[in-house]
Amino acid sequence: MSEPSALFPTVLASSVHDIKNSLGMLLQSLEAVVERVPVEQRPGFHELAVLQYEAARVNNSLVQLLALYKLDNQQLPLNIGHHMVADFLQEQGLRNQNLLNLKQIQLDIEVDDDLAWYFDYDLIASVIDNIITNSIRYTHSKLLLRADIEDDQLVIVIADDGPGYPRAMLETPDRYLLGINRSTGSTGLGLFFAGEIARLHRRADVHGRVQLRNGQCLEGGEFRLYLP
Amino acid sequence: MISYADKTFLIVDDFAEFRRSLRGMVQQLGAEDIDMAGTGEEAIALCVNRRYDIVLSDYNLGDGKDGQQILEELIERKLLKRGAIFVMITAENSTAMVMGALEYQPDAYITKPFNKVALQARLDKLMEKRLALAEIDQALEKNDIDKAIALCDREISQKSRYALACLRTKAELLEQEDRLAEAATIYASLSQDRPVPWAMLGLARVTLGQGEAEEARKQFEDVIRQLPTLTPAYDGLAKTWLGLGETVKAQQVLLEAVRRSPKAVLRQAELGQVASKNGDLDTATRAFRQAVNLGRHSVHKSPESYLKLADCLVQGIGSNPVEDKRASDEISKTLFELDSEYKDDKQISMRSLLTQGSLAHKQKRTKDAENAAVGASKLLQELDSSSLPPEIALDVADKFMALGKQDVAKAVLRTCAELYSDNPEVLAKCAEQLADNSVIKHTDQALALNALGIAEFEQKKYDAALLHFREAVKLAPRNISIVLNTAQTLLEKYRGQPQHALLEECQGYLDQVRKMPDTDKRYKRFQGLMQFTQQMRKA
Numbered sequence: 001m002s003e004p005s006a007l008f009p010t011v012l013a014s015s016v017h018d019i020k021n022s023l024g025m026l027l028q029s030l031e032a033v034v035e036r037v038p039v040e041q042r043p044g045f046h047e048l049a050v051l052q053y054e055a056a057r058v059n060n061s062l063v064q065l066l067a068l069y070k071l072d073n074q075q076l077p078l079n080i081g082h083h084m085v086a087d088f089l090q091e092q093g094l095r096n097q098n099l100l101n102l103k104q105i106q107l108d109i110e111v112d113d114d115l116a117w118y119f120d121y122d123l124i125a126s127v128i129d130n131i132i133t134n135s136i137r138y139t140h141s142k143l144l145l146r147a148d149i150e151d152d153q154l155v156i157v158i159a160d161d162g163p164g165y166p167r168a169m170l171e172t173p174d175r176y177l178l179g180i181n182r183s184t185g186s187t188g189l190g191l192f193f194a195g196e197i198a199r200l201h202r203r204a205d206v207h208g209r210v211q212l213r214n215g216q217c218l219e220g221g222e223f224r225l226y227l228p
Numbered sequence: 229m230i231s232y233a234d235k236t237f238l239i240v241d242d243f244a245e246f247r248r249s250l251r252g253m254v255q256q257l258g259a260e261d262i263d264m265a266g267t268g269e270e271a272i273a274l275c276v277n278r279r280y281d282i283v284l285s286d287y288n289l290g291d292g293k294d295g296q297q298i299l300e301e302l303i304e305r306k307l308l309k310r311g312a313i314f315v316m317i318t319a320e321n322s323t324a325m326v327m328g329a330l331e332y333q334p335d336a337y338i339t340k341p342f343n344k345v346a347l348q349a350r351l352d353k354l355m356e357k358r359l360a361l362a363e364i365d366q367a368l369e370k371n372d373i374d375k376a377i378a379l380c381d382r383e384i385s386q387k388s389r390y391a392l393a394c395l396r397t398k399a400e401l402l403e404q405e406d407r408l409a410e411a412a413t414i415y416a417s418l419s420q421d422r423p424v425p426w427a428m429l430g431l432a433r434v435t436l437g438q439g440e441a442e443e444a445r446k447q448f449e450d451v452i453r454q455l456p457t458l459t460p461a462y463d464g465l466a467k468t469w470l471g472l473g474e475t476v477k478a479q480q481v482l483l484e485a486v487r488r489s490p491k492a493v494l495r496q497a498e499l500g501q502v503a504s505k506n507g508d509l510d511t512a513t514r515a516f517r518q519a520v521n522l523g524r525h526s527v528h529k530s531p532e533s534y535l536k537l538a539d540c541l542v543q544g545i546g547s548n549p550v551e552d553k554r555a556s557d558e559i560s561k562t563l564f565e566l567d568s569e570y571k572d573d574k575q576i577s578m579r580s581l582l583t584q585g586s587l588a589h590k591q592k593r594t595k596d597a598e599n600a601a602v603g604a605s606k607l608l609q610e611l612d613s614s615s616l617p618p619e620i621a622l623d624v625a626d627k628f629m630a631l632g633k634q635d636v637a638k639a640v641l642r643t644c645a646e647l648y649s650d651n652p653e654v655l656a657k658c659a660e661q662l663a664d665n666s667v668i669k670h671t672d673q674a675l676a677l678n679a680l681g682i683a684e685f686e687q688k689k690y691d692a693a694l695l696h697f698r699e700a701v702k703l704a705p706r707n708i709s710i711v712l713n714t715a716q717t718l719l720e721k722y723r724g725q726p727q728h729a730l731l732e733e734c735q736g737y738l739d740q741v742r743k744m745p746d747t748d749k750r751y752k753r754f755q756g757l758m759q760f761t762q763q764m765r766k767a
Binding site: 020021024028029032059074075076077078081082090091095097114118122125202203204 | 243249252288319339341342343344346349350353389392393423424455456457488
């Protein structure tokens with residue numbers, strides 16, 4: 001019999017894994033249900049939007065928990081590949097398309113078609129997917145995905161026209177793991193995760209990082225991910 | 229718009245619900261020809277009959293083959309046409325799979341859940357890439373490596389969106405062509421700034437290939453430090469340690485890799501080998517047991533693992549009655565499965581019998597041991613001991629010896645010594661077991677003549693070379709290297725002056741080694757020489 005302290009994280013990790021599988025099926029079925037609803041009836045189908053949004057949130061949290069658990073155990077693999085940024089951002093947008101439609105949010109993507117960069121596709125996808133889901137919650141009507149090169153680093157920006165990030169978050173976004181904020185339900189897990197994943201990306205001695213700003217491109221919150 | 233109407237699809241998933249949902253999505257993309265499979269075995273069976281354009285397979289398929297094993301088998305058995313697209317569908321982050329299996333990678337991983345538009349976007353990109361690189365595929369299909377490299381260079385210099393993919397293909401082709409320095413330059417330039425896994429690994433692999441073991445060790449260790457989940461790097465490091473003679477360190481590295489990624493059949497078998505070499509019976513037994521269990525659904529299933537597992541278990545017998553009973557049951561079960569899986573392979577049947585004999589001998593069942601030994605020697609006669617690779621011949625001889633069949637054992641060892649006399653390690657072991665040093669002295673002279681012949685052949689002095697080779701082959705008529713060298717020189721001479729007698733002589737030498745094992749590195753060369761000789765004789 002192992003020590004309870006050693007056993008628990010393992011049990012937790014494998015349970016999370018199992019829940020994740022079920023949730024995958026649930027989300028897939030939900031997508032299928034949405035597909036069956038005639039397109040013109042979708043906008044305003046409030047319950048479907050809630051279902052999709054909440055399920056996506058649970059899914060993102062589980063992905064992050066699993067990844068952080070592995071990171072803690074030196075088991076999180078890093079697979080730096082060379083990817084077309086436009087294709088990548090487009091795919092992240094498309095993944096959330098049904099939800100965006102249901103909530104009548106307009107998503108714009110601004111990126112040079114030929115821009116390519118080095119990063120771990122899966123990990124950065126989890127980061128972006130999570131931030132998009134989060135922004136869908138806070139934005140009024142618009143989301144912007146933008147990418148370009150600044151000082152020889154790739155910068156991916158996710159901006160909205162919502163109320164912006166709380167002040168406390170702006171200062172130390174990736175250390176904003178302050179327990180659950182009772183009014184918003186936010187734990188800061190997503191930003192913590194984003195910061196950890198960004199840091200794994202490095203070029204020579206420069207590591208990736210995240211930054212939050214308010215009142216910039218869409219006058220709302222702005223999430224910036226720097227990948228060297 | 230890319231059309232999927234004329235494309236054939238295969239969908240593999242163990243959940244009927246998900247299969248239907250995926251088929252629905254693919255149909256909405258315009259696909260009409262869609263097959264579905266619920267297990268890996270079904271998927272393989274379908275692929276034997278049809279070459280699909282696009283395979284969408286879930287990774288997790290329950291108890292049988294998983295998605296990765298399907299992909300491995302399709303590639304190994306050449307059931308995927310070049311230009312086909314294989315997409316692996318996973319329930320979670322797929323990076324762990326990528327890092328564990330660099331050699332067999334799908335064209336893309338896609339993570340559940342996904343919707344129709346995301347799938348379409350992904351498939352469209354893959355199709356565009358295939359289309360853009362079709363010329364390279366065609367050149368590779370025709371095995372025109374130079375052209376493929378030139379086409380890669382074109383993409384690279386145009387800085388196309390596939391430039392990096394082409395750079396990787398180019399580096400791998402250069403490696404395949406043994407142009408290691410050029411490959412190293414590419415890998416090094418890519419791994420300088422960022423930890424790009426395949427480039428870092430490629431660089432270390434090429435360094436090892438260039439014979440710089442110490443430098444390769446440092447590089448592999450650096451890869452592991454930066455990318456601890458990249459398990460192929462551990463395999464490379466273990467190989468490097470083995471080359472440096474550090475078998476204990478090799479074992480440690482393999483153990484770590486197995487701990488991180490326990491499902492790799494080949495790695496378990498390798499660990500078993502290294503642990504045996506180190507005399508670590510427990511580790512070897514466990515590793516071979518894993519290789520057998522994991523291998524059942526894999527194209528890498530090998531009878532060697534069954535035999536080695538049984539051998540390890542036999543060796544371990546004698547500790548205590550309860551353990552012994554359990555071990556002997558496992559031996560029976562293992563060999564029974566082996567016998568039924570490989571019942572047409574005489575070599576395997578013989579070795580299985582020998583292991584059964586060893587067990588009986590150890591358990592003092594004299595009659596059973598004798599029967600097994602007699603049966604095994606009959607099978608040996610049928611299959612001819614010159615077909616045994618040297619390490620197997622030595623093992624087989626050892627077992628016959630222990631079972632009291634000294635004559636059979638000695639005959640096997642003599643044949644082995646004759647065929648492989650240019651391998652000092654094998655020769656020394658044969659001499660040791662035979663307790664007869666004359667086998668070594670005898671071949672020293674033949675090898676000296678062989679060396680002279682090779683030098684002359686390289687200077688195109690075929691007559692002089694032939695003189696030495698003929699002397700050598702007289703002394704060692706069944707030494708594979710000497711026979712092949714002599715044959716090649718005769719054929720070279722025949723090209724200059726086509727005399728039929730040269731061909732007859734050549735055929736005579738080649739016949740001496742015609743049973744050589746097809747696992748031998750020189751087998752291809754032998755086949756080539758044999759075919760050419762036979763064609764010329766008929767002409």
